Amino acid sequence: MLIINGAYGEGGGQILRTSLALAVILAQPIRIENIRAGRKNPGLAAQHLASVRAAAKLCDAVLSGDQLGSTRLTFKPRRPSTAGVYEFDVAAAREGGSAGAATLVLQTVLLPLACATGPSTVIIKGGTHVPWSPSFHYIQNVYLPMLNLLELQATVDLLAWGWYPAGEGRIRLETAGKAFANMDLTAKEWVERGPLRQVKGIGVASSLPAHIAQRIADRARNLLKQAGLPAEITPMRVQSVSPGAGLFLTAEYEASRAGFSSLGEKGKPSERVAEEAVEQFLAFHQSGAFADEHLADQLILPIALAGCPLTFSTSNLSQHTRTNIWVVEQFFGPMVVVDQEHNQIHFSGRNR
Numbered sequence: 001m002l003i004i005n006g007a008y009g010e011g012g013g014q015i016l017r018t019s020l021a022l023a024v025i026l027a028q029p030i031r032i033e034n035i036r037a038g039r040k041n042p043g044l045a046a047q048h049l050a051s052v053r054a055a056a057k058l059c060d061a062v063l064s065g066d067q068l069g070s071t072r073l074t075f076k077p078r079r080p081s082t083a084g085v086y087e088f089d090v091a092a093a094r095e096g097g098s099a100g101a102a103t104l105v106l107q108t109v110l111l112p113l114a115c116a117t118g119p120s121t122v123i124i125k126g127g128t129h130v131p132w133s134p135s136f137h138y139i140q141n142v143y144l145p146m147l148n149l150l151e152l153q154a155t156v157d158l159l160a161w162g163w164y165p166a167g168e169g170r171i172r173l174e175t176a177g178k179a180f181a182n183m184d185l186t187a188k189e190w191v192e193r194g195p196l197r198q199v200k201g202i203g204v205a206s207s208l209p210a211h212i213a214q215r216i217a218d219r220a221r222n223l224l225k226q227a228g229l230p231a232e233i234t235p236m237r238v239q240s241v242s243p244g245a246g247l248f249l250t251a252e253y254e255a256s257r258a259g260f261s262s263l264g265e266k267g268k269p270s271e272r273v274a275e276e277a278v279e280q281f282l283a284f285h286q287s288g289a290f291a292d293e294h295l296a297d298q299l300i301l302p303i304a305l306a307g308c309p310l311t312f313s314t315s316n317l318s319q320h321t322r323t324n325i326w327v328v329e330q331f332f333g334p335m336v337v338v339d340q341e342h343n344q345i346h347f348s349g350r351n352r
Helices: 013-026 046-059 102-114 136-148 210-226 270-287 293-306 319-332
Strands: 002-005 030-033 062-064 073-076 085-089 120-126 154-160 169-175 188-190 196-206 232-238 244-253 257-263 310-313 336-339 344-347
Touching (some): 002 319, 013 046, 046 062, 046 073, 085 102, 102 120, 102 293, 136 154, 136 169, 136 244, 210 244, 210 270, 293 310, 293 344
Antiparallel strands (some): 062 073, 310 344
């Protein structure tokens, strides 16, 4: 059994999710200790417990410690990850429900199912646009297109919007399986992203007046125009159980994509929502990096599974990314070199 220290590095939920995904893919029994030790409320919250139970269902794992607040978990797969039709609900993990991130549960099960021998369809219920997690639109417009470069085929559809505090959003994930099976293992350079092709975005008002979406979109469009970067920003009014608002931007470069967002909250002007996301994008655009800070973290596991030597640059080598590298190397051994001077991450590749 492999023992993982959940207090390492940033000590958050990513250690749990990456460990679960690898345990399923490799059929590796694990014990995770000090779960989320670096957080204000350590242990398993609803979205983490939902990820544990979802991962266990894929491989019929034997579990111990799978309760809310638990800081230790034992996870023993009994079979390889099995393709099929699944449904997971974050709200089911806690009495009274939860708006925990459906997208984080999605990231836990995506790679195990993508590596399975056939196609799968998954419905995941929970928060689709909530703080401290990738939005649905980031998954759809940035993360999955980048995984496509690694020969991983998957699509997502938004069936219902889910905001804090009620959640109750719904995402459908479909993956073809057999990911990386035909991967070209020659070395790859993801350092130069090429010129900017377009910036697109949506200003959203969910169960709120339409003028909020319009103000968000107008302010974002004007800011980008002032920066000499014309963009297609569309106002959108939708319905949801809890009201919500936000701006979700996608920057498409010749060789990569990046995503930036800001969520509304009570008392926060619509114009400020737009400014926050645009400021994030402009800072990244000026960096010249291939991957934004969050994408860098999310690419670590799929690149390790693909097995090819690969180098990519990022706008910021976050503690989150460094921690995820550490987790991957607990399973595969040393395979990553971090170049702090140039903000680059080098994978040596591995035998698959």
